Amino acid sequence: MAYIQTLSEEEATGALAKQYRAAAQRSDTVAQIVKLHSLDPPALRASMQLYMATTTRPDSPLSRLEREFIATVVSRANDCFY
Numbered sequence: 001m002a003y004i005q006t007l008s009e010e011e012a013t014g015a016l017a018k019q020y021r022a023a024a025q026r027s028d029t030v031a032q033i034v035k036l037h038s039l040d041p042p043a044l045r046a047s048m049q050l051y052m053a054t055t056t057r058p059d060s061p062l063s064r065l066e067r068e069f070i071a072t073v074v075s076r077a078n079d080c081f082y
Contacts (some may be wrong), residue, residue, distance in 0.1 A: 007038040015041040019048065 009030055012020045016038055023030045037044035055067050062070075075081075 004036055005039060006032075006035040008035075012038065016044070019044050022048070 007016060009017075009020050009024075019041060020030045020034070023034045034044065034048075037047055055071065056064060060067065
């Protein structure tokens with residue numbers, strides 16, 4: 001398995017700390033998928049913007065439930081535990 005260096009919440013400062021706080025507010029924790037971007041906070045911000053646009057945008061033609069279900073099915077098909 002590959003190893004990717006990440007920064008913990010305690011190590012995070014500046015823009016990364018702000019992104020981690022936002023992640024924790026959304027789900028009560030900072031998921032490992034978020035931490036994978038920890039060495040590049042601008043990439044993390046862009047990734048989160050894309051995530052929010054595709055999963056939580058209120059004007060989507062699909063309901064949030066439908067979008068979450070699609071994400072779950074895709075994750076399962078990809079054998080992704082996240």
